[in-house]
Amino acid sequence: CRSACARQLAPQRDHEMTSEFNAMVTILLTFQVLICRNYKGDVDMAEIDHFLPLLLQQEEEGLLSPAITRGNVHFLWIKHSNLYLVATTNKNSNAALVYAFLYKLVEVFTEYFKELEEESIQDNFVVVYELLDELMDFGFPQTTDSKILQEYITQEGNKLEVAKSKVPTTVTNAVSWRSEGIKYKKNEVFIDVIESINVLVNANGSVMSSDIVGSIKLKTMLSGMPELRLGLNDRVLFTLTGRDKGKSVAMEDVKFHQCVRLSRFENDRTISFIPPDGESELMSYRINTHVKPLIWIESVIERFSHSRVEIMVKAKGQFKKQSVANNVEIKVPVPSDADSPKFKTSTGHAKYVPEKNLVVWTIKSFPGGKEFLMRAHFGLPSVENDEKEAKPPITVKFEIPYFTVSGIQVRYMKIIEKSGYQALPWVRYITQSGDYQLRTNS
Template sequence: MAVTNAVSWRTEGIKYRKNEVFLDVIESVNLLANASGAILNSEIIGSIKMRVYLSVIERHAHSRVEIMVKAKSQFKRRSTANNVEIIIPVPADADSPRFKTSIGSVRYTPEVNSAVWTIKSFPGGKEFLMRAHFGLPSVTSEEIEGRPPIHVKFEIPYFTTSGIQVRYLKIIEKSGYQALPWVRYITQNGDYQLRTN
């Protein structure tokens, strides 16, 4: 570990007119049913494709770091993501955290070198911004490959990414008693990571 004033985050001077991340979620639904309609096998295979255009994180005189995170919901306006957590890695030697956010709250978790942005209710079609400022008392170089990704946790009730819907659910019982069918849709994060290098 070198103790110099040079910090190798990303190449200096990368600037984009707009800081943007494009995320394509693609799903394929496979189904195998026998002649009588019984499902023998079913699965959803998905892939996520991403293009990233982000300016370099600003370092100020190698004594502080400023992080800006823009979160935008790409799902339908009538849906809402609940209990959203965006876990942003910060340098191990960061201190003196200051946060400013347009929604939710941010807490510094030095034991895992991260800032956690919590949004209880994130409506569809909305965009929110969080800025974090940290002091860097000791400046050491970092290996780019060693920088952890941003993690996102969420749950969207009444919504499926694939758009799959149950048109009807009929319960047939010979004795004739009444039964109520219920279908619940929930989309939640799996291993949802955004690499920063």
């Protein structure tokens, strides 16, 4: 299952990913087909006219499904902005592969047009058709890496220019994500281990849910065609080799970039790969564990009828004293009819954002173990609103460099290249807030 997920991040020409699945790909605006590419001709072009009525019928019945069937034709669809991207097939196709391809379409079009919406499709029909022809051939996914596509399909205004009469060798190489002949004066690899913490705390102060979502991102500036081997303190690896599991991490839902040799990882947990040039995400993972909120919030919100509302918020850094959280933003909801704001803070500054009914308390530097206080005073209208307002949670945004909650570590990075040059790997750890919410009683 992990292998399938990893491969499906970017369909390529390898054996696992070239299963035939698509007859037709269509991009629609509501009730209007914008563009359609029929790859095999075994599904009638008129079939797409049945998609939106079937979708509306499912919405009315409250039984909305990502796959809709009419007779022997299957519609597999996603929605992006105001567009529907629909793959149509009459085979028992690999649904995960179809959806991976549709999301890859969105990614490639966004790389080209910045925003994927009705106008960008209408202004670039020629480019879209050219991309659709390169992304898939007779129902088989082909080159889906936007960096490679941009080598020979370039865009100037609304015109298509073919940059080279010959398709780059990267398209037909086994290593289609990296060009040959890359040279750097100084060979370096920058590794960023970024973890986002998702936390939900109820009004009583109990942690209802928490997990860690991580990713390892690379910025590769290496000459030639190097092979890299990355070692982590992976708990499964430590178990296989009989090492102490105390400082290891159990990763779940691991997904890799297409460059990683999955068979090698499955056999001995070695992350071996030939990297793309420049920036890329090597892998992502999730750690399902109980996380103590790194920035703890206590709040008291007192509302005096027909008069005023007073808010007291206390923030405490529950991480080690040697670390510092940067650019902390604490967003506190206030009643929609509040006015005349007054603030007092022990550090940072607070401002009222009336269009969002929020007080935003900003602290540029928040050391671990410290505690800060913010008080806010708002006036209320003399006539009370009878409608009960929802009670949105307090949300917190922050970033802590040189720190990971899970304890994940890059144990080594080996760089092997036939010329034998020396290269420097640099590692940086960052912890940041994800979906970080604390509910209130008031």
